[in-house]
Amino acid sequence: GQQVQQSPASLVLQEGENAELQCNFSSTATQLQWFYQSPGGSLVSLLSNPSGTKHTGRLTSTTVTKERRSSLHISSSQTTDSGTYLCAIDGNNNAPRFGAGTKLSVKP
Template sequence: GQQVQQSPASLVLQEGENAELQCNFSTSLNSMQWFYQRPGGSLVSLFYNPSGTKHSGRLTSTTVIKERRSSLHISSSQTTDSGTYLCALEQDTEGADRLTFGKGTQLIIQP
């Protein structure tokens, strides 16, 4: 089965609203990484979060290992936050670090 499940698949919000993106995983991990991709752009790493809560401006990432979940919270969303958000589970398997991605959340912030 799929090791990393993201929800929702898509989310449409009005500017100023908060966004909550979820990632659930079914296996052990070294860390959870969150990425952002603007249409046509590169994957940009937002957070490298093995556990606990990390903040970066309006973004907050929380990883709770025993509950096998990680979340990305965007407060006071702006139209420029629109894009695809991907979570990826980092595992140490067969002596190497691998990222297993979720399918992503398409976020649309309307003015």
């Protein structure tokens, strides 16, 4: 089945620095989503980006489908960006599988 690997597992930044999060997957994906999860909270969809580059606010996602990888770039990080970022890839049967996430901590 679909395997999803995220890196780094954790990241600590000073406010204002940029973050680069990676997601690698084992099989062709037709759907790829990035989610944000606040500490102890639920998941909120940030971007859906199965291929190419997409921007929303301070977030940029680039997915290279044939290399089976996606990145999420967060520019000018803020303390409120702290939390866990997860990527989800649909499998052959279209049920999304998740990576273990990147825990981001932004210090003031």
